[in-house]
Structure formats: C-alpha cells, structure tokens
Amino acid sequence: MKAVQLEAYEQEPQLMDVPDPEVKDPHDVVVRIGGAGVCRTDLHIIEGQWEEKSGVALPYTIGHENAGWVEAVGSAVTNVAPGDPVILHPLVTCGLCRACRFGDDVHCENSRFPGIDSDGGYAEYLLTSARSVVRLDDSLEPAAVAALADAGLTAYHAVAKAARALRPGDTAVCIGAGGLGHIGIQVFKALSSARLVVVDRSPEALALAKEIGADETILADGTQIEQMADLTNGAGAHAVLDFVGEGGAVEDGLRMIRRAGNYYVIGYGGELKVPTIDVISTEINFVGNLVGSYNDLVELMVLAAERKVTLHTQRYSLDDYALALHDLDHGDVRGRAILIPNAAKEFTS
Template identity: 75%
Template sequence: MMRAVQVTGYHDKLQMSEVPDPTPSGPLDVVVKIGGAGVCRTDLHILEGQWAEKSQVQLPYTIGHENAGWVHAVGDAVTNVAVGDPVILHPLVTCGLCRACRFGDDVHCENSRFPGIDTDGGYADYLLTNARSVVKLDPSLEPAAVAALADAGLTAYHAAAKAARALHPGDFCVMIGAGGLGHIGVQVMRAISAATLVVVDRNPDALALAAEIGADQTVLADGDHVEKVLEITGGKGAEAVIDFVGEGGATAEGVAMLRRAGNYYVVGYGENISVPTIDIVSTEINIIGNLVGSYNDLVELMALAARGKVKLHTSTYALDDFQTAIDDLDHGRVRGRAILIP
C-alpha cells in the first residue's frame, strides 16, 4: 500500500489515503516512484469542482499533474527507459496511433488519459504512466527541481515557442504575469528569441525577478500600464502578447497592447474575452489558445534546463504537508512553484 492525496468530494479538503501500489499491466506501462509533484492552481480549480463536468472523473481519485521521479517498474515492451532512470513525465498518457499523435500533436490525442485530472495523479508515492510519456533526465537535473516543468513549464514553453516562431529581432513581445508560469516563460523567450521582452505584473517582486532572469523592460500594472507598453512600442503595440493571467481585466488590456496583425496568446484563464468583431477584422489580430505542450516541447524544455537556460524557483513541502502547500498557494505565499516531495 502507498500514500495518496485524494479528492473525496468537491468543495471539501483533500484527504490522505492508503491505496494499492500501481503495477504495470500493459506492455508499455511505466510505474514511477515520485520524486516531486508540483502544486498547481488547476488543483485549486479541481477542488472547486470546475473540472468535474469536463473530466468526468470518478471520486475519490489522486490529483497531481506535474510529476518527476525515478522509473520503478516497466512493462515487458518498454525499451526507452530502465528501472532507476530519473524521468520527468509528460502530463498526458497518449496512444501514439491516432492522427494527432502521428502529427506529434499528442496534446490532442483522441485516446489520452490525464493523470491528476481524469485519472490518478502524482500526489502519491508512485504513479502509473506509459513509455510514451517519460522523458529521461540529464544527470545534472534532480526530479524535485524540475517536476513543475512538466506542466507549468511545459505550458509556458509551448506558448513562448509558438510566439517565438513568428517573432523577429526588433519585434516586441509583452508577457502579462511573471509568476509560476510567467517566470519560466521569460527564461524560455530569452533563450530562443531575439525579440524585445516587456514583462507586466502588479507585483514589484515578480518584476524584479523578471528583470534578473531576462526581461528587457518591466512595467508595473498600476493602472497606466497599457499606456506605458504603447509608449515603449512606439505607439504601435506589440507583435506578440502572451497572457499568463487571463482574468481580472487582463484580456482587455492584453488586446489593447497588441499592434495591427499581432498575436494574442491566451494561457491563463478565468474570464471571457470580449472584442468587437469589427476590431478583429479591421486590425487582423489573432487570438490563440494555448494548452500544455507536446512531448517534443518537453524534450526541448529539458534541453534548455540541462544547459542552465531555464531554472525553476521552487518551495518544497513534504507530501504529508499537502494542505499547507495548497493553503500557501491559495493565499499567494508561494514564490515560484510549490513542490510536494514524498
């Protein structure tokens, strides 16, 4: 039997349970001993019941979708990793056979499972995944230090890499929010793009960190920030806006910071976007959704991490202290990402 932190009811507190250890039953199954599990704002949304209808998950179940550790057991057809290997887990367990997987777009796999969302996740001693989901870590990387890169980092990388493909030297990229995801997005953009990076946040400490890790300019969200961004961009707005907030008025401000034919990348969520269709047509702006990144995105992100280009700022908690970690996240007391360590 192993420990597992489970959702037993929506709007109730998480409960520590004893559940059977997972074992490989399929030929490509991989059981991972958890070395670190990231605590994400989505976990708070799960407890609020926001994902109940979408995930259709049966309660009780174990949450935790940002996971890294060591291979503990494998099915008899697994050849890409061996017992003892340090690994980070792509958050989805994918089939490899559908059209999306064949394109390398495994985020949209037609037969996927999502540990921590619609099946048992990593707030536990062990987790069941498959061979398609494990990325072997460089020996310089510790599972607990990179665990949150599996979702928060991967989501930030996916959006930043998508934006970077359309950006050129001399262009402007504005990032709204420099917290758990945003501080990773800043490092990624600095590593892969020559665009001028402007970071907007209401927290002066977050802006100080952003400047330290690669932002060219920072703007305090104090009510005049849209005008300040327009001033920085010569009155034209930015070619790309990456919004890691997506609520509290950020979407209207993000669109207002955009230049003609610019791209607005939505990552954070919580409010509706309201833009007159004539404004979209007349300026040819694009509003682009961003989910988590693909397996290949995770491989690329791990390459940046191994080279020291992306570092995760973490606060660690013992697995038994899960409630403290959840409360700290909920009340804004976590710098970077909270990590549970069994």
C-alpha cells in the same frame, strides 16, 4: 502507499492509504515520485470546475506535474529502465490516432490525463506509459523540474509559437511573472531575440523578471497601458503572452497589442470579449495554448539541462499538501510549490 485523494468537490482532499500501482500492460511504467507540482488547476479541480470536463470518478489522486525515478517497467519498454530519473509528459497517449501520428499528441483522441481524469502524482508512486516518460539528464533533480511537466511545458508551447512568428527588433509583452510567467520569460530569452516587456502587479515579481532576462518591466499600477504605448511609440506589441487570463489582464492585453499582432492565451479564468469587427479590421490573431507535445517537453529539458530555464520552487512534504494548497491559493508561493513524498527523500538519501 500514501496519496492525496479528492473524495468530494469543494472539500479539502485527504491523505489516504491506497494500493501501489502495478505494471499490467507491456508499455506501463511505474514511477517513484520525486516531486509533484502544485498547480492552480488543482485548486480549480477541488472547486469542481473540472467536474464535467474530466468525468473522473471520485475518489481519485490529484497532481499532474510529476517527475521521479522509474520503479518498474513493462516487457515492451525499451526507452527507460528502473532507477532512471524521468519527467512525465502530463498525457498518456495512444500513438496511433491522427493527432499522435502528426506529433500533436496533446490532442490525442484516446488520451488520459493523470491528475485530471485518472490517478495523479500527489502520491508516492504513479502509473504512466513509456510514451510519457522523458529521461532526465543526470544533472537534473526530479523535484527541481517537476513543475516543468505542465506549467513549464505550457509556457514553452506558447513561447515557441510566438518565437517562430517574431523577428529581431519586434516587441513582445508578457503579462504575469509568477509561477507560469517566470518560466515563460526564461524560455522566451532562450528562443527569441525580440524585445521582451514584462507587466505584473508585484514589484518583487518584476525584480525576478529583470533578473532572469526581461528587457523592460512595467508595474501594473493603473498606468501600464500608457507605459506600454510609450515603449512602442504608440503602436503596441507584436505579441502578447497572457500568463494570467483573468483579473483585468485580458483587457490590458487587448489594449497593448498592435494591428496584425498575435495574442497568446495561456492563463485562464476570465473571458475574452472582442467585437468581431475589431478582429477583422485589425487582423489580430488569438491563439489558444493547451499544455504541449512530448517533443516540446524533450526540448524544454534540453534548456533545463543547459541551465537556461530554472524553476524557482518552494518545497513541501507530501504530508503538508494542505499547507501548499493554502499558500498557493493565498498568493504566498513565489515560483512553484512542489510536494515531495517521504519515499523520495529516502530514495535520495
């Protein structure tokens, strides 16, 4: 099969011929990839930022946002069958450790992460587990929801936490309305009645944010702190959902949050520097968000099937992976970039 493999860090991946994955374990599931999301984390992987964290042996296939159709299953698989459309939870988990027993499988002690520490979905086929596949509603196309497997799941995981803490009449601010943020906005409006203010540097992104449910939008033109203060009578937001995490977003977010507010860190790349006395005196809470659980993904797919969450995508063939990575790196992707293998095109034709 064709697969995009990283042979060396800080070098462009290459489209290679590699063996097809095979069912070996009774719980194995082989998926014909219908769409693979192109994520900024993939750029960080290529740059070598994940080299120590992943411990993966090169070469390997990247791509951790995947959906498609079941191709083959092991003898113990009962939840899906060949031909079923599925989206894949990004982790392959054990189901036996303490975290898994609590339903907190994103912190599984024995997990692997296809696309990060093992072969991923920039390919025609991917090997995963019965514990990782969520059957899609027949109305959903794998390519249309693939990026929800990680970007959408991360957004859902964070927004669901915020929604549980917010009350009607509260105000939340969403920093960033791009590939991750535009999903978070839709999830927020589906889960919470609180007021949502969206901040972004792009007028086009803000126009989209307004279209998909933002109550207020603020252009980050140097006056965003003052504008946010005006909207909240100087008190600040009850929650900050930071989908950027770098380039001044963290500093802005810290100046927009009110006393006893919750700051949800979702995007990454920058640094969070807060004097401990400020944390104590204001009782601000900082909440990290790592992907989401299998159950989070199931719930997100319900919202997708109800058309309450819709991805804005730019589609590329698998052969054009380099262009997709280039466009993402240069800010030329609106929404999420999706790679579609030729095998998927043949499967749907």
